[in-house]
Amino acid sequence: MPSRPAADDPALGDLSEGAILKAILTRTAPGTYTLLGPGDDAAVVAAPSGSVVATTDTLVHGPDFRLAWSKGYDLGWKAAAVNLADIAAMGARPTALLVALAVPRDLRLSFVERLADGFREACAALAPGCAVVGGDLTVSDVLTIAVTALGDLEGRAAVTRDGARPGDVVAVAGELGHAARGLAVLFGRFRDGDVPIAIDPSKLAAGESGAVSAQLRPSPPIGLGPVAATAGATAMMDISDGLALDARRMAAASEVTIALDRALLGDDPERAIAGGEDHALLATFPDGVLPPGFRIIGEVRDRGEEDLLCDERPVDISGWDPYRDWDSVSG
Numbered sequence: 001m002p003s004r005p006a007a008d009d010p011a012l013g014d015l016s017e018g019a020i021l022k023a024i025l026t027r028t029a030p031g032t033y034t035l036l037g038p039g040d041d042a043a044v045v046a047a048p049s050g051s052v053v054a055t056t057d058t059l060v061h062g063p064d065f066r067l068a069w070s071k072g073y074d075l076g077w078k079a080a081a082v083n084l085a086d087i088a089a090m091g092a093r094p095t096a097l098l099v100a101l102a103v104p105r106d107l108r109l110s111f112v113e114r115l116a117d118g119f120r121e122a123c124a125a126l127a128p129g130c131a132v133v134g135g136d137l138t139v140s141d142v143l144t145i146a147v148t149a150l151g152d153l154e155g156r157a158a159v160t161r162d163g164a165r166p167g168d169v170v171a172v173a174g175e176l177g178h179a180a181r182g183l184a185v186l187f188g189r190f191r192d193g194d195v196p197i198a199i200d201p202s203k204l205a206a207g208e209s210g211a212v213s214a215q216l217r218p219s220p221p222i223g224l225g226p227v228a229a230t231a232g233a234t235a236m237m238d239i240s241d242g243l244a245l246d247a248r249r250m251a252a253a254s255e256v257t258i259a260l261d262r263a264l265l266g267d268d269p270e271r272a273i274a275g276g277e278d279h280a281l282l283a284t285f286p287d288g289v290l291p292p293g294f295r296i297i298g299e300v301r302d303r304g305e306e307d308l309l310c311d312e313r314p315v316d317i318s319g320w321d322p323y324r325d326w327d328s329v330s331g
Contacts, residue, residue, distance in 0.1 A: 012112070013105025017137060023109055024137075027116035031123070031131025033095035033152065043133035045096045045150055053151035053158065055086040061143040068196035069186050072111040074216045075145060076118020082240065083149035084127050085220040085279040089238040091159035091229025092151030094130040094222065097123065099147050102140035115145075126222045156229050159283075164235040164254035168284040170298035173224045175214065176243060177268050180275020182208075182215030220279035224293045228283045231291035236283040242276040244308065244317040250282065251307040260298035260310040273310065274317045 012020055025038050036044035045052075059065055059079050070078070080097060087094045099119060103112065116132075123130045164170075185208050190197050204212065220238070228236055235254055239246045243260075251258040265272040284300055285291075306314045 009108050009110045011105060012103055012107050012109060015109065020109070020112065021137060023113055024116045027113060027120060028132045029120055029124075031096060031133070032129030034131055034133050036133075037131070038134045043096065043098070045133060047095075047152055049153045049155050051153055053087055053090050053092040053153060054148065055083060055151075056146065056148045057083050057086070058144060058146040066186075066196040067143070068198055069190065070216055072114035073118040073121075076115040076120075077122040077217045078118075079145045079147050080119045080122035081126060081218045081220055082277075082279055083147045084122070084130065084222045085218075085238040085240070085281070087149050087151035088127075088220070088222040088225025089159075089236050089281055090151065090153070091156055091225050091233065091236065092153045093226050094123075094127040094149055094151045096130060096133045096150045097147055098150075099132055099135035099145070100137075101135065102138050102142070102144040102146075104141060104143060105139060107143065126219065153229075154226065156226070159225075159229045159233050159236040160253075161235050161237045161250045162253035162255075164250055164256050164258070164284040164300045165286075166256060166300055166302045167287055168234055168300040169287055169290065169296050170247070170258055170260065170300060171283050171285060171290060171294040171296050172239070172243075172280050173221045173228070173283070173294045174239075174280030175278050176239070176266060176280055177271035177275045177278070178211050178214035179218060179277040179279075180215075180242075180271050181268070182211035182213070183275075183277070185212055186215065215277060218277060218279050221281060221293060224281055224291070227291050227293065228281065228285075231285065232289050233283045233285055236281060239278060239280045239282050240276055242274055242317070243282070244273050244315050245276075246282055248307040248315075250284075254284075254300075255303050257301045257304040257306060258298060258308050259301055259312070260308070260315075262311045264295070264297045269310075273315065 033046040084094045119132050247258045262269045308315045
């Protein structure tokens with residue numbers, strides 16, 4: 001998309017709140033579940049099953065993304081995708097997103113327009129029928145994107161992380177380690193000292209472009225959440241902080257031990273275990289039950305001394321923790 005002349009692309013600080021909201025809202029689309037969309041004090045969203053699944057997530061410039069690497073469209077897509085994945089991990093179908101933006105005054109109008117495009121097109125591609133139905137806009141020195149996602153269980157019980165049982169298989173849907181590889185490429189190649197610099201596609205080796213895309217614009221298997229629930233998943237969660245940490249969380253909640261098989265984790269098992277932000281779905285199923293789109297990576301055992309094993313050994317990888325790992329991304 002060609003850049004717009006400065007006169008046609010004003011800074012947000014030169015516009016009224018109404019003008020900014022109009023530019024954003026003209027790029028949204030109604031969803032299947034939207035009974036009343038943006039424009040009133042609150043939206044109205046259908047809940048056919050009579051219950052609503054809700055989640056929220058916040059992306060902040062610095063620890064969560066860098067503007068040197070992420071365009072407005074990427075951020076809209078990613079902010080939608082990470083929340084849609086949490087809804088899917090409960091076995092629900094996403095129905096609506098509420099988006100709150102805190103934006104610097106010097107940000108250009110075209111940036112928030114493309115942000116809105118990213119939200120709209122991520123919903124269309126990953127969760128058809130889901131749409132942005134409202135939100136909030138304010139001013140901040142730090143660009144912050146806060147999203148609340150809603151979902152419908154369609155009459156099913158929610159699939160939580162505490163239902164894994166000894167004898168279940170452990171399975172995953174989606175890629176593992178690709179987003180972590182993409183982040184390693186960004187931090188390893190597109191920095192001048194501690195300052196992130198714009199991505200130069202010509203400097204990406206074969207295979208790296210897909211990994212960078214997996215980090216900046218993830219495509220989790222949202223539709224497989226309801227599929228897993230219908231098939232009888234006993235536990236499920238979104239892998240956002242790395243397989244090691246999230247599998248431990250599931251094991252602790254279910255009071256079991258999860259044993260992974262390294263040979264089933266792909267070509268880069270270390271990155272598959274340690275990396276995060278692929279937003280794959282981690283699920284457990286009764287032995288003999290495995291819906292299409294899932295692949296087995298281990299088994300559930302009676303509770304032992306460790307929450308998590310890989311090839312019968314304890315896993316010493318902890319996963320992503322923003323309070324502990326802040327220094328690694330704060331440059």
